[in-house]
């Protein structure tokens with residue numbers, strides 16, 4: 001509880017500055033105290049070529065930079081972490097009219113405000129469907145392209161929301177940002193977002209998505225989430241507990257582990273993947289390939305198996321976890337084990353209870369909730 005109270009105390013405000021080396025461009029400088037900043041911490045949105053909104057995600061907080069610029073800019077901008085100081089963000093803007101500005105413009109009321117990730121109202125923008133390929137009989141990969149006025153590279157384990165007006169009501173549904181299981185490439189393109197969508201007969205959002213043609217648009221939000229990928233760097237044993245589309249956050253996590261493996265680090269990975277039937281198992285071919293190649297232990301458990309299935313069956317339960325997984329951590333503060341859990345809410349609640357019964361505590365568990 002002490003650490004929770006500590007981490008919830010409001011962080012210092014970011015500092016902000018700008019410079020005009022040439023009259024046709026301008027660089028914004030944002031100074032943080034975060035030593036492991038990456039472009040995944042930064043979301044940029046330019047509205048009407050005039051207002052710029054920058055969100056910086058640090059330690060569960062969102063810092064906002066919001067400026068009504070003096071004059072118009074183009075949508076061609078670049079975002080980078082300074083090569084001089086890894087705690088500094090630099091954003092190059094290009095002016096529509098080539099002349100020096102006397103000031104940056106006006107700070108908007110939320111400029112330099114700070115709020116927790118949970119309290120933040122996401123920003124919405126329009127994305128275009130550029131590709132759809134099947135994964136299983138009822139699940140497809142969707143690739144959306146981001147508009148040029150948005151920069152976002154969602155961190156591993158984070159989700160976005162899709163929003164659509166339907167019959168006079170607004171429907172919103174979260175989806176984890178994924179990329180395909182591969183040999184450790186996590187570099188999702190800066191211009192596209194991939195989602196894995198399961199189509200349900202009565203799915204209010206998925207039936208809308210199913211009807212989208214290539215080139216059609218939908219509203220997407222800025223990203224949200226609480227997963228800290230550095231937690232993986234600390235662990236030797238990584239247990240992934242997924243049910244159905246609850247595989248989605250684990251895909252990028254596994255890609256990250258593979259990347260670390262390629263860099264010489266070793267993590268023992270156990271995936272226990274719960275599904276109704278065999279044909280519901282997402283990405284099975286890729287999972288089987290990486291389990292062989294990287295010695296990940298993968299177990300499939302079916303709750304509605306057909307008569308041919310000879311593997312494990314039923315719902316998640318203590319006996320099963322005890323049998324399939326390595327012994328539970330011996331000490332409360334042992335952070336060498338991490339359990340990630342994702343799936344239907346009743347499943348995740350039950351999974352947390354079962355792990356807690358087996359000597360795991362909150363330090364060992366991360367539950368993906370959207």
Ligand code: NAD
Pocket residue numbers: 159176198243244245246247248249274275276277280302303304314315316342343344345346347350368369370
């Ligand atoms: P599903 O209904 O096909 O069920 C998959 C498996 O979950 C079942 O085979 C069973 O083993 C288990 N399960 C289901 N109900 C259970 C219960 N009451 N008790 C114990 N186990 C149970 O799953 P689906 O249709 O693929 O749905 C996946 C769910 O995961 C969705 O609800 C989705 O919102 C959620 N999800 C959440 C996130 C996130 O929060 N970040 C990400 C992805 C998916």
